[in-house]
Amino acid sequence: MTFLRHAFATLAAAALPLLASAATLQFKVTDRDGQPVPDAVVEVLSASGAVPRQPAPPQVTINQSRMRFVPRVTVVQPGTRVVFTNQDGFDHHVRGAPATWGPMLEAAGFQFRLAGATDHKPLSSSEVVFDKPGVTLLGCFLHASMRGYVLVAESPWVALTGADGVAVMDDLPAGAAVVKLWQADEVAEMAPYSVVLGPQPLVLTRQLTVAARRR
Numbered sequence: 001m002t003f004l005r006h007a008f009a010t011l012a013a014a015a016l017p018l019l020a021s022a023a024t025l026q027f028k029v030t031d032r033d034g035q036p037v038p039d040a041v042v043e044v045l046s047a048s049g050a051v052p053r054q055p056a057p058p059q060v061t062i063n064q065s066r067m068r069f070v071p072r073v074t075v076v077q078p079g080t081r082v083v084f085t086n087q088d089g090f091d092h093h094v095r096g097a098p099a100t101w102g103p104m105l106e107a108a109g110f111q112f113r114l115a116g117a118t119d120h121k122p123l124s125s126s127e128v129v130f131d132k133p134g135v136t137l138l139g140c141f142l143h144a145s146m147r148g149y150v151l152v153a154e155s156p157w158v159a160l161t162g163a164d165g166v167a168v169m170d171d172l173p174a175g176a177a178v179v180k181l182w183q184a185d186e187v188a189e190m191a192p193y194s195v196v197l198g199p200q201p202l203v204l205t206r207q208l209t210v211a212a213r214r215r
């Protein structure tokens, strides 16, 4: 009986901080015409200092496929290794340059060529470690229409909007936070939101000043 009571107390103590800290944010992004905008990045900077239970992967892959960067927008944590591969049957370049003013300008851009895929060899690949928060614009010298983005987040709490223009983040730490939104085509500066996250799901919406680029 003593043992059981002890076990219960331990369980309760372990569960309590999780219950107390779980907050939900839903962020919907639409364009100038009211259409849902996918691939917008929602970042939550929590004053709590808490980090997600599930750590971000140390390595991600961006494919060049059918004349596109796939995914078009990749969000990583500082220090993430990004592997680029070319799946098309012809050569591509990968050119990376800072997309915004800020600390990223100190970092040198990068460029390399990836040979086209053949039946007999493994895919051409090369990798880049992204260290500093900021946005890098990806392009290809050979195909001007190719555009991609790597966003190195400031916060471990970050999500992309889906095809419905909505990002839902569960398990956020409760308390004061700043919510930032980034979207590739938006030209107007988007002021961050100061919010308090609590047990009630917080719903935010933002209409962009531009019509999002269709693929």
Ligand SMILES: [Cu+2]
Pocket (backbone or CB within 6 Å): 091, 092, 093, 140, 141, 142, 143, 146
């Ligand atoms: Cu190309």
